[in-house]
Amino acid sequence: xxxxxxxxxxxxxxxxxxxxxxxxxxxxxxxxxxxxxxxxxxxxxxxxxxxxxxxxxxxxxxxxxxxxxxxxxxxxxxxxxxxxxxxxxxxxxxxxxxxxxxxxxxxxxxxxxxxxxxxxxxxxxxxxxxxxxxxxxxxxxxxxxxxxxxxxxxxxxxxxxxxxxxxxxxxxxxxxxxxxxxxxxxxxxxxxxxxxxxxxxxxxxxxxxxxxxxxxxxxxxxxxxxxxxxxxxxxxxxxxxxxxxxxxxxxxxxxxxxxxxxxxxxxxxxxxxxxxxxxxxxxxxxxxxxxxxxxxxxxxxxxxxxxxxxxxxxxxxxxxxxxxxxxxxxxxxxxxxxxxxxxxxxxxxxxxxxxxxxxxxxxxxxxxxxxxxxxxxxxxxxxxxxxxxxxxxxxxxxxxxxxxxxxxxxxxxxxxxxxxxxxxxxxxxxxxxxxxxxxxxxxxxxxxxxxxxxxxxxxxxxxxxxxxxxxxxxxxxxxxxxxxxxxxxxxxxxxxxxxxxxxxxxxxxxxxxxxxxxxxxxxxxxxxxxxxxxxxxxxxxxxxxxxxxxxxxxxxxxxxxxxxxxxxxxxxxxxxxxxxxxxxxxxx
Amino acid sequence: xxxxxxxxxxxxxxxxxxxxxxxxxxxxxxxxxxxxxxxxxxxxxxxxxxxxxxxxxxxxxxxxxxxxxxxxxxxxxxxxxxxxxxxxxxxxxxxxxxxxxxxxxxxxxxxxxxxxxxxxxxxxxxxxxxxxxxxxxxxxxxxxxxxxxxxxxxxxxxxxxxxxxxxxxxxxxxxxxxxxxxxxxxxxxxxxxxxxxxxxxxxxxxxxxxxxxxxxxxxxxxxxxxxxxxxxxxxxxxxxxxxxxxxxxxxxxxxxxxxxxxxxxxxxxxxxxxxxxxxxxxxxxx
Ligand SMILES: Cc1cc2nc3c(=O)[nH]c(=O)nc-3n(C[C@H](O)[C@H](O)[C@H](O)COP(=O)(O)O)c2cc1C
Ligand code: SF4
Ligand code: SF4
Ligand code: SF4
Ligand code: FES
Ligand code: FES
Numbered sequence: 001x002x003x004x005x006x007x008x009x010x011x012x013x014x015x016x017x018x019x020x021x022x023x024x025x026x027x028x029x030x031x032x033x034x035x036x037x038x039x040x041x042x043x044x045x046x047x048x049x050x051x052x053x054x055x056x057x058x059x060x061x062x063x064x065x066x067x068x069x070x071x072x073x074x075x076x077x078x079x080x081x082x083x084x085x086x087x088x089x090x091x092x093x094x095x096x097x098x099x100x101x102x103x104x105x106x107x108x109x110x111x112x113x114x115x116x117x118x119x120x121x122x123x124x125x126x127x128x129x130x131x132x133x134x135x136x137x138x139x140x141x142x143x144x145x146x147x148x149x150x151x152x153x154x155x156x157x158x159x160x161x162x163x164x165x166x167x168x169x170x171x172x173x174x175x176x177x178x179x180x181x182x183x184x185x186x187x188x189x190x191x192x193x194x195x196x197x198x199x200x201x202x203x204x205x206x207x208x209x210x211x212x213x214x215x216x217x218x219x220x221x222x223x224x225x226x227x228x229x230x231x232x233x234x235x236x237x238x239x240x241x242x243x244x245x246x247x248x249x250x251x252x253x254x255x256x257x258x259x260x261x262x263x264x265x266x267x268x269x270x271x272x273x274x275x276x277x278x279x280x281x282x283x284x285x286x287x288x289x290x291x292x293x294x295x296x297x298x299x300x301x302x303x304x305x306x307x308x309x310x311x312x313x314x315x316x317x318x319x320x321x322x323x324x325x326x327x328x329x330x331x332x333x334x335x336x337x338x339x340x341x342x343x344x345x346x347x348x349x350x351x352x353x354x355x356x357x358x359x360x361x362x363x364x365x366x367x368x369x370x371x372x373x374x375x376x377x378x379x380x381x382x383x384x385x386x387x388x389x390x391x392x393x394x395x396x397x398x399x400x401x402x403x404x405x406x407x408x409x410x411x412x413x414x415x416x417x418x419x420x421x422x423x424x425x426x427x428x429x430x431x432x433x434x435x436x437x438x439x440x441x442x443x444x445x446x447x448x449x450x451x452x453x454x455x456x457x458x459x460x461x462x463x464x465x466x467x468x469x470x471x472x473x474x475x476x477x478x479x480x481x482x483x484x485x486x487x488x489x490x491x492x493x494x495x496x497x498x499x500x501x502x503x504x505x506x507x508x509x510x511x512x513x514x515x516x517x518x519x520x521x522x523x524x525x526x527x528x529x530x531x532x533x534x535x536x537x538x539x540x541x542x543x544x545x546x547x548x549x550x551x552x553x554x555x556x557x558x559x560x561x562x563x564x565x566x567x568x569x570x571x572x573x574x575x576x577x578x579x580x581x582x583x584x585x586x587x588x
Numbered sequence: 589x590x591x592x593x594x595x596x597x598x599x600x601x602x603x604x605x606x607x608x609x610x611x612x613x614x615x616x617x618x619x620x621x622x623x624x625x626x627x628x629x630x631x632x633x634x635x636x637x638x639x640x641x642x643x644x645x646x647x648x649x650x651x652x653x654x655x656x657x658x659x660x661x662x663x664x665x666x667x668x669x670x671x672x673x674x675x676x677x678x679x680x681x682x683x684x685x686x687x688x689x690x691x692x693x694x695x696x697x698x699x700x701x702x703x704x705x706x707x708x709x710x711x712x713x714x715x716x717x718x719x720x721x722x723x724x725x726x727x728x729x730x731x732x733x734x735x736x737x738x739x740x741x742x743x744x745x746x747x748x749x750x751x752x753x754x755x756x757x758x759x760x761x762x763x764x765x766x767x768x769x770x771x772x773x774x775x776x777x778x779x780x781x782x783x784x785x786x787x788x789x790x791x792x793x794x795x796x797x798x799x800x801x802x803x804x805x806x807x808x809x810x811x812x813x814x815x816x817x818x819x820x821x822x823x824x825x826x827x828x829x830x831x832x833x834x835x836x837x838x839x840x841x842x843x844x845x846x847x848x849x850x851x852x853x854x855x856x857x858x859x860x861x862x863x864x865x866x867x868x869x870x871x872x873x874x
Contacts, residue, residue, distance in 0.1 A: 005760075005784035007775070070776050083759030083784065088775035092764040099776065343766070360763060365640050365660060517743065517763075517770035518641050521679070524686035527721055527768045528713050535718045549712070556682035559655045559675060560643040567654070 004083055011075035015064055019076055022060035028053055030079050050080045054358030058091050059339060066105060066156035067098040082358065093360045095139055095342030096154060096300050107159060109134040112150040114141040114262040115456060116419040118506055119498050120148035140344060140510055141262035142301050145419035146426045152301045161303040170273060173426040173443065181413050182389045183429045186273040191308050194315040197276040203321060205395040209284045210329030217288040218244055221391060223399035225411040230256055230384030231488045233476050239381055242371035243289040246379035251291035253282050254375060254382040257298040258340055258347035261459035262510060263490030266415040267385045269427045271305035275312035279335060281388035283326055284395065286333035289381045294335035297352050300342055310337055344514040348563050349382045351516065362518045363563035386415050406432035410475035420492040421448040437470030439491060448495035454581055458487025460507045461568035463575035500581040504573055505533045511569040522566030525557045529570060542583040550574070601667035616647060616658040616669055625671055628680060628702040631744035632659035633794055635857040636754045639745045644683045647671045655679055681706035689713045691723050692740045695798030721768065730779040733866050734792045735806045738771055740799035747772060747791035747800060755859040760784040761791065789865035793848055793858055802846045815840060826864040831855060833864050844868050
C-alpha cells in the first residue's frame with residue numbers, strides 16, 4: 001500500500017522488469033516498502049531517500065517501451081515514492097524522453113542541427129536516414145562536431161543506444177606530438193585496460209597525493225593557478241579548499257560530464273580515450289576535499305564514454321583503487337555514473353544537482369554555492385573533466401613546473417575543439433597564449449573556399465570574432481580584454497560562403513529550446529529574441545527599433561536571469577551584429 | 589547548555605541612500621517594506637517559500653554583477669541597495685512586458701499598476717506579419733469547484749508550492765515541459781477528478797492572475813456579473829471541525845461567491861481544506 005495517489009494505469013511486465021533491473025544494478029531493492037517502514041522518516045525527507053533513482057528508472061522505461069507510459073510512471077512513482085505529477089514533470093523536461101506513444105517502434109535517429117552540422121549539411125544526412133526508413137529527430141549539438149554532420153541512435157525495445165561514428169578507429173590530429181600533456185596517453189594507452197593505464201604512469205599521482213596528504217594537495221592545486229575549464233574559469237584551488245573546510249556532513253565530488261555547449265566535444269574524447277585518468281583525478285579530488293562520494297553526470301548521448309567510464313570504475317574497484325582505503329591512501333572513495341537525458345541546462349552545476357537528485361533540471365539561485373550547498377544540499381566540489389586532468393601534472397611535477405607552460409595569469413595548456421571550416425577538425429592541446437591564427441594553422445588552415453569569415457569562440461554561449469582577430473593570444477585575460485571568451489574551448493570557423501544569418505538564427509533557436517523556463521527574462525526573452533531574428537531574416541533587414549529591442553532584451557537577460565544560460569543567450573547574437581555578420585548583409 | 593533563548597541580531601543596510609535596520613535573516617524585500625519602499629512581487633507570497641523565478645522584484649546590489657531578487661536575497665550588514673536606478677526599472681519593465689506579451693494578464697490586477705508605473709508595452713513585439721508566440725489553451729472546466737485557464741498563467745509556481753511542500757502535501761500538480769512550453773499540469777494532463785487533487789482550493793487561493801478561479805467567480809465573470817465593488821467580506825470561523833480556521837466569506841447579492849482565509853492567520857496561513865473552502869453550499873440550502 002502506498003500513500004501516493006495513483007491512477008488506474010499499470011506498467012507492463014516488461015516495463016516493470018526494466019525498471020527493476022535498473023534499480024537492482026544500483027543496489028536498490030525495487031519493492032514498495034510497507035507504510036510502517038516509511039513512517040520512520042517523514043515528509044520530504046522520505047520522498048528524497050530514493051528520489052535520485054528517478055532518472056535511471058525513466059531511462060529504463062524509455063529504452064524498454066520507446067516512451068514513458070502512464071503505467072510506467074505509476075510503477076516508478078510507487079517504488080520510488082515520487083508523486084506521479086512530479087515524475088511526469090521530470091520526464092517532460094528531457095529531449096530523450098517521450099511521453100506520448102511513438103508512431104514507430106524502431107530506434108530514433110537524432111541528427112544535429114547546430115552550427116558545425118548546419119554548414120556540413122545535416123539535411124542530407126537526415127534525408128539519407130529517412131530514405132533508409134529511419135525515424136529522424138532533429139536536435140541540438142551531439143558533441144561530435146569534429147565529425148559533422150553528427151548522428152546518435154537512441155535504442156528502443158531494449159536495444160542499446162549507439163553512435164555509428166564510434167565504430168571508426170579514433171585518431172588524434174596531434175598524435176605523436178611530444179608536447180602533449182593532457183592528451184599524452186590518447187592513442188597510446190588502451191582505454192579499456194587498467195594494466196595499460198598503469199604501464200603509462202597511471203595511479204602514480206593518486207599514490208603521490210596519498211603520501212603528500214590533503215593539505216599539500218590543496219596547496220599545490222592553489223599554487224598551480226588552475227582554473228575551471230567548464231566555462232566559468234573559477235580557481236579550482238579556492239573551490240577545493242572551501243569544500244575541505246566543511247565538516248560534519250557527507251561531501252561529494254561531481255565530474256560535470258554533461259558537455260552540451262554547441263561546438264564542444266573535448267570531454268567526450270577524454271572520457272572515451274582516457275577514462276582512467278578521469279577516475280583517478282576524481283579520487284584525488286575526494287582525497288583533497290575529504291569527500292567520499294564521487295558522481296559522474298554524463299550526457300545521455302555519449303554511450304561509448306559511459307561504457308568506458310563504467311569499465312574503468314569496475315576495474316579500479318576490483319584492483320582496490322576505488323572503495324575502502326582507495327589505493328592505500330587511507331581515504332574511502334567510490335564513484336557512480338548518472339546519465340542525463342538531453343538538456344543543455346543540466347550542465348549548469350546547480351541544475352545538474354537537481355537533475356541527478358530526480359528533480360527538474362532547473363538551476364538554483366546562488367548563493368548559497370555548491371561548496372556548502374551542492375548535491376543533496378551538501379558540500380560539493382564540481383569540476384569539468386578537463387580541469388581534473390590537469391591535477392595529474394600538478395601533483396607529479398609540482399606547481400612550479402606546471403606553470404612553465406602557458407602565461408602568468410593562464411597557466412598550463414588548454415584543450416580546444418576545432419570544427420567547421422578547418423582542414424583537420426578535431427581535439428587539440430596547446431599552451432595558453434598560442435594565437436588564434438597559429439591554432440587554425442595547426443588545424444590545417446581554413447578549408448571550404450579558404451577565406452575566413454568569422455570564428456565562433458566558446459560556443460553558442462560565446463561570441464564571434466572576425467579575421468582581424470587571428471593575432472589574439474588564447475588566454476583567459478586576452479580573450480576577456482577582447483570582449484570574447486574561451487568558454488568551453490570551442491573554436492568553430494566559417495568561410496565566406498557560409499550564411500551567417502542562418503547560423504545566428506539557429507543559435508537563437510537553440511537558447512529558445514534549451515531555456516529551462518523557470519525565470520521570465522530567459523523563458524520569454526529567448527523566444528522574443530529568436531522571433532525578432534526570424535523576422536529580420538524574412539525581411540532581409542533589421543529596423544533601428546528592432547535593433548534597439550535586441551539590446552533591451554539582452555540587458556534584462558543579462559541582468560535579471562537566474563543562471564548563465566540567460567546571461568549568455570544574447571552574446572553570440574550581439575557579436576554577430578557588431579561585426580556586421582548579419583543584418584547589414586544584403587538580403588538573400 | 590539548556591539555554592535556548594534566541595537573541596535576535598539586527599543588520600543595517602542602506603536602501604536608496606537610507607539606512608534600514610532589520611532582523612538578521614530578513615530579506616531585502618522586507619527591508620524595503622520596512623523603509624516604506626514599494627516593490628513589485630509576483631512569485632513571492634508571505635505564506636510560501638520564495639522560489640524567486642519571476643524576477644520582477646530585482647534590485648541593484650553594490651558589488652554584484654547582476655541584479656538580485658529582493659524577495660529571497662537575505663539582507664546583510666553593510667549592503668548597499670538601489671531600487672530605482674535605470675537598470676532596475678528597465679529589468680522590471682521588461683519582465684512585465686515579456687509576461688504581458690505571452691499570456692493574458694487582464695485579471696492580474698496587482699500587476700496593472702506596476703505595468704503603468706514602468707511604462708510596460710507588451711504589444712511592441714512582433715507585428716501583423718509576424719505574430720509572437722503566446723500561451724493559448726482552452727479553459728479547463730472539469731468540475732463544479734474551480735477552473736484552470738493556463739492562457740493566464742505566468743508560471744509563478746505558487747500553486748505548485750501550495751499543493752506541495754508549502755501547505756497541502758498532495759503534489760497533484762507540477763511544472764511539466766520545458767522553456768516557453770512549460771505548463772502547470774497533472775501527470776499526463778489527466779483531469780483533476782482523476783488526479784491526486786483533494787480540492788482544498790489552496791492553489792486557487794494563491795494564484796495571482798486568475799488562471800485558477802473558483803467556478804462561482806468564473807461563471808459570474810462569463811455573464812459579466814462579477815462585481816467586486818458590490819461584495820462584502822465577512823470574517824467567521826469554520827464550523828466543520830475544532831481547528832478554528834478563519835474564513836473570509838465574499839458575498840455578492842446575498843450569495844457567497846468565494847471563500848478565502850487571511851494569509852497572516854496563525855492557524856491557516858491562508859490555506860484551508862475542502863470543507864471550509866467549498867463546503868458553504870449548504871448555507872444556501874444546496
Ligand atoms: C547553461 C550552462 C551549461 C553548462 N554546461 C557545462 C558543461 O556541460 N560542462 C561543464 O563542465 N560545465 C558546464 N557549465 C559550467 C558549470 O556550471 C560549472 O561552472 C563547472 O562545471 C565547474 O567546473 P570547473 O570549475 O571545473 O569548470 C555550464 C554552465 C551553464 C550556465
Ligand atoms: S536563465 Fe534560463 S535556463 Fe537559467 S534559470 Fe532562468 S529560465 Fe532557466
Ligand atoms: S485544490 Fe488543493 S489538492 Fe487540488 S491541486 Fe489545488 S492545492 Fe492541490
Ligand atoms: S496557475 Fe496561477 S498560481 Fe499557478 S503558476 Fe500559474 S499563475 Fe501561478
Ligand atoms: S555535433 Fe553538430 S554542432 Fe556539435
Ligand atoms: S517576486 Fe522576487 S523573483 Fe518573483
